[in-house]
Amino acid sequence: MKDIKSKLLPLLHIGYCTPQIARLAQKIKEPATTIHYNIKRMEEEQEIITYKAVFDYKKIGEGFCAVLLLNLSADEYGDPETVGKDLAKHSEIESVDICTGDWELIIKVRTKDQDAFYTFLRRVITRRGIVRTKTLTSLKQLKTEWVEN
Amino acid sequence: MKDIKSKLLPLLHIGYCTPQIARLAQKIKEPATTIHYNIKRMEEEQEIITYKAVFDYKKIGEGFCAVLLLNLSADEYGDPETVGKDLAKHSEIESVDICTGDWELIIKVRTKDQDAFYTFLRRVITRRGIVRTKTLTSLKQLKTEWVEN
DNA sequence: CATATTTTTGAATATTATTCAACTATTTAT
DNA sequence: ATAAATAGTTGAATAATATTCAAAAATATG
Numbered sequence A, B: 001m002k003d004i005k006s007k008l009l010p011l012l013h014i015g016y017c018t019p020q021i022a023r024l025a026q027k028i029k030e031p032a033t034t035i036h037y038n039i040k041r042m043e044e045e046q047e048i049i050t051y052k053a054v055f056d057y058k059k060i061g062e063g064f065c066a067v068l069l070l071n072l073s074a075d076e077y078g079d080p081e082t083v084g085k086d087l088a089k090h091s092e093i094e095s096v097d098i099c100t101g102d103w104e105l106i107i108k109v110r111t112k113d114q115d116a117f118y119t120f121l122r123r124v125i126t127r128r129g130i131v132r133t134k135t136l137t138s139l140k141q142l143k144t145e146w147v148e149n
Numbered sequence C: 001c002a003t004a005t006t007t008t009t010g011a012a013t014a015t016t017a018t019t020c021a022a023c024t025a026t027t028t029a030t
Numbered sequence D: 001a002t003a004a005a006t007a008g009t010t011g012a013a014t015a016a017t018a019t020t021c022a023a024a025a026a027t028a029t030g
Helices: A005-014 A019-028 A032-044 A079-089 A112-127 B005-014 B021-028 B032-044 B081-086 B114-125
Strands: A018-019 A050-056 A066-074 A095-101 A105-111 A130-144 B017-019 B050-054 B064-072 B093-099 B105-111 B129-146
Touching: A005 B021, A018 B050, A019 A079, A019 A105, A019 B005, A032 A050, A032 B005, A050 A079, A050 B017, A066 A079, A066 A112, A079 A105, A079 B129, A095 B064, A105 A112, A112 A130, A130 B081, B005 B050, B021 B032, B032 B050, B032 B093, B050 B064, B064 B081, B064 B093, B064 B114, B081 B105, B105 B114, B114 B129
Parallel strands: none
Antiparallel strands: A018 A050, A018 B017, A050 B050, A066 A105, A066 A130, A095 A105, A095 B129, A130 B093, B017 B050, B064 B105, B064 B129, B093 B105
16 A cells, blocks of 8 residues: 555644634634733743654554663763764654763653664664663553653 | 633643544645545544643643652552543642553653642552552653644 | 455545634733 | 733634545456
């Protein structure tokens, strides 16, 4: 066939969605134009960044999930912002947070399975600046992106 | 005024959005009806769970973010699934993951500021079953819910 | 290979978002 | 305190988009 799905997934993952003004208006019991006005303002103020889909990751072949705690080197290669921004570009990475304390970076990763995760680790995490990695494997996700499963 | 915004935020946070079929069709260069058909199928298969907004959390007064690592007690109160599902109900919690190893639960929390976080900790995390908590405070979020900041 | 099922698609319709202009409330300046 | 300016609300009209439908094409099944 045409394999539309694999083309849609990455787009819906980050955007290509829009608020349902009519439904919101009905729910809040206010005129649709009022809802429209308020949402547009939030978009202009960039309080709203995007509208996107949330998936059942098991069903789209991203069943493996792990949280990585990273230690960075103290030299010029270990700048958390530089390393973090590089990591953020990878499509397997859901979130990147800069921290203080025992670890400098926390990243959440999704892959097809443990094999794919291992490949990801070797490909992405083996990098100058990252000196130590602790992997916390998620056995089950009870809530993801604010959505209860 | 009417404070529409505070009514919209919780709704857009978890849903009340929809895919933009026309834009997707244009992007992928396929007929809109084909896109429509494929998306409806993904919804039926529940590969897509919902469509939602992603916010700039600083701008909506949720500027504080932390990752909590939790140890649970070995008794009947410390069942990860029970504790996790309870935690998942709280609107401050973005994600809940059940893990194995040093910590049984990983949760990501957002609050207005550190004060609100402290209140949250006292209110929610002080609970039978949770025996130890490690807080990793996020100084900066480079990527959130797949969206680069 | 015939038949059933799934997927693709254009045309017609239904629904929804958006624009616009008027009005109301709130804020700002004098 | 009051006028003027600005921001927010709203209904009616329009524009854009999703959805339905029926037919055709592709794929799977017995």
